[in-house]
Amino acid sequence: MLEKTGVPTKEQVMNEFPDISRINEGPVVVIECFKEIPCNPCTIACKFDAIHIGEDINKRPEVTEDNCIGCSVCLSKCPGLAIMLVDGSKSEEYVHMTIPYEFYPLPEEGDIVEGLDREGEFLEKVKVLKVTNPKSYDRTPLVKLEVSRKYMYDFRNIRLEEM
Amino acid sequence: MINTDIAIVGGGPAGLCAAISAAESGAKVTLIERNDELGGQLVKQTHMFFGSEKQYASTRGIDISDILLEKLEGHKENVTIMKNTTVLGRYEDGVITGMIDENKYLKFNPEALIVATGATEKFLGFPNNDLPGIYGAGAVQTLMNVYGVKPGDKVLMVGAGNIGLIVSYQLMQAGVKVEAIIDAAPNIGGYLVHASKIRRMGVPIYTGHTVKEAIGSDHLEKAVIWQLDDKWQPIEGSEKEYDVDVMCVSVGLSPLNELLVMAGCEMEYVPELSGNVPLRNEDYETTVENIFVAGDSCGVEEASSAMVEGYLAGLTAAAKIGKIHPQYEEKKADYIKQLDDLRSGPVGKHIRSGIDKIVRR
């Protein structure tokens, strides 16, 4: 399916998520890099030894969840924008999810935007908690959102227009 | 007559790296570029590159161009840059002719030549494919990323290779609506991370589809696509119609090899490398002594490998004419390893089999 449509299956996505217990402990990365391609900046970006590819740069990244502190540095460094951050430690009802977003205009803190799934379909309205865009992110801003727990495995994008 | 140790034709990623590397080896280099700006296609690549640190991974193409120009500036005592200069021919005595500013002829007499002329966009046959509004993907990139002009309002992207996917994303960044991406192949050819980031913007990708026809009086108004069966035959009744004013054709590139052919280099048609490419040895020297190649002109690949090929060809060409870099062996081994790394995975499989057909040891 992914090879034909660009949309990973639910199983593929679930496989990349850590256990719910880890998610509930605090922020952790989810990397959706399903095909072997020659690329390894995520391993260089991580200063906590949480992402490994190894000698062969064609291998897929592996995450050592216990080492990940949720610093989010790798999110803006991934050329495929394939990394997001999930944090289930904040509330029972919501998770905080951080995604790279390279479109204009950028949302602002407090905005309510449309939460979309991996096919760009509307899931629910989500609240923008934070927008970070320091120079070191090199024009790949990160947007932190409050997402209903039930959509944790579906949410992957936002839309500002048509609000 | 302009005498130089090495003439490099083409100032894109391969040519720039070849110039840096040859100059670093101590050769006097003349870098010839037909455009008024160096950098080739890098100057319109707004996305971050893949690869590893050595190929500037995670840096945007537009910025890699600046990094390379700065490196080149560091060797300026050895480098002559000739912009607005089109190489016209190579003669039997090794003399290269060119024209600067479209009005003055020049002659170069290099000891070695590195051809880094890049590639040109392929086209697709369908009724009315010549209507204005139907553009190559590179053209659309040039228009919007270099000149800041939108190609139109609604786009149909034809081709789901890396260029088609990347340009679709860039169109959306420029505020242009992409109606769909289609590809005749049964699977998406480009990196799936690129496909996913477009897909989650709501743009459908239809594999196994091609263009049936374009419709419009003096420019594109509609595009009709249809599905292909597993024998690549169109299925009647599967047509979909799109109101689009732009169709972006991204069905691959073919090597710009005229100069190599003219010079008498032995060529071979290698589909895996996207066209007619020169036979070469591991030093990227062709069958004509002292003519080297690098980048898409010797096989269409990613810009990351074009850069490393450039570094390697610059190093070996300089060595061939007696300008041997003090760390020659070490550097050569490193470049070869970098190329192996970039090509060793599943996406590099066709490149590896293509290269096997042209490398003479």
Next chain:
Amino acid sequence: MRIEEHPILKFKRGKKIKFKFEGKTMEGYEGETVAAALHANGILVLGESLEKHRPRGFYCAIGNCSSCLMEVDGIPNVKTCVTKLEEGMEVNKQKGKGELK
């Protein structure tokens, strides 16, 4: 047709200049190509094919394909996709193969 705000790029446009297309005055920016300026003005048809007189626009925009040939300041067969716009330029659709004067 011009992009004003972009998430990655900042467009440093040159000074505004005037040129003529088929006698009509248009505006473009110094530093851009004739074809880009025409496109920004909504001009898609740059010429016609030799035999069947079908409309022609640019295709490659980097000087490879010759689909954008026009008559510029009286000179035919100018690749407008790689020719920089100049103040007062007179750009015309080319009919036929063009003649060197």
